[in-house]
């Protein structure tokens with residue numbers, strides 16, 4: 001659809017950026033925090049980078065919020081560290097953890113920045129893991145207790161809440177994100193764990209509605225639009241299969257509060273028992289979400305995979321040298337493949353601005369719920385130039401084209417309330433530490449320096465505004481009018 005004018009964003013549209021506790025905070029042992037499973041991953045499983053220091057936001061939060069305000073933010077999406085708030089199995093609340101987040105929230109509110117909080121972003125406390133972790137139904141009760149503590153302490157100022165970050169990706173890539181640890185039969189166990197996560201999500205939704213006056217809550221699926229490789233009918237069905245098994249099934253469950261016939265049939269065919277117990281169906285049905293938060297960076301292409309094709313796991317690019325990605329083959333379901341019509345990042349992620357318009361249209365058509373973008377962004381190798389500045393034209397191009405397509409989705413009639421790209425400052429990448437940078441603000445540190453440092457005081461951690469910071473500031477201060485170049489084609 002061509003409109004003959006640039007897109008307009010709603011007057012109260014929230015512009016900001018995004019982060020997650022374990023990737024940005026550092027201060028892992030400060031203020032009474034205890035370890036999370038992702039800390040262990042970050043220490044032992046290369047190329048995860050050690051999150052001991054990360055971007056040291058724990059000690060720089062005031063400076064970081066001041067920079068957000070300078071940029072013109074009206075929102076900031078971040079996560080809380082469960083083990084900072086409840087560090088031990090006795091379930092007692094840690095006053096220092098509460099104080100840290102109160103200070104951060106107060107600082108945001110004082111600068112007219114709306115906090116959008118993720119309750120869970122990959123950092124299960126080790127003490128919860130030791131008591132059975134995601135394999136144990138007791139985790140539902142523990143998670144609900146944690147959520148209630150958050151709503152009670154922060155709900156007076158925080159009205160937008162997000163339940164679990166990318167539950168779909170945690171299940172699809174269980175090995176990568178530490179969820180499959182200790183499972184004997186991941187093929188079957190993943191669905192039990194997924195069910196427990198659904199119960200956690202439902203408890204969070206209901207507790208938010210019960211405890212937070214005017215509170216709104218939604219899930220955060222990782223969304224990757226899937227295009228069929230050709231108009232061959234088998235490719236179209238393969239694209240639908242990929243969509244179901246990587247994201248649609250999860251979003252359907254959040255929205256409808258029940259499992260679809262498609263997935264129930266798959267479980268039956270494969271003799272999978274997800275551990276449904278009396279009361280679960282009612283709990284899931286009762287949890288009505290207010291919006292869908294969307295993480296969307298890229299699109300994928302699917303094609304037919306015969307039932308006797310050779311299975312291939314998805315091998316992600318782990319070093320930022322183009323051409324390392326190996327696409328998955330799921331015999332009888334789908335195979336993913338390269339898209340010849342788009343550019344790729346150094347980590348082989350498709351650069352496809354239209355994917356945002358597609359995803360918004362897709363979700364709006366299916367679910368008719370408001371949406372907010374909680375992640376979208378450009379991961380790149382970056383260093384300071386000779387002038388001490390960071391000239392990230394690639395990120396400006398990426399953001400400009402993606403935000404423009406988001407605006408076109410709004411013109412198409414989609415209800416979108418916020419755009420929070422990943423990330424505000426540089427922070428740890430899940431796959432590549434500080435080597436893969438996403439920030440509008442450069443953090444003067446490297447993996448090598450962090451690995452060699454004995455304490456955070458040895459690291460510069462200086463904040464340097466990248467070119468994208470200035471570009472984004474102009475765009476958001478004009479509520480999406482000042483693109484920095486002629487856009488209408």
Ligand code: BGP
Nearest residue numbers: 020165166222379428429430431
């Ligand atoms: C999302 C996660 C984030 C973030 C981002 C970029 O899936 O929610 O935590 O890391 O992906 O991914 P990566 O860091 O692997 O480049």
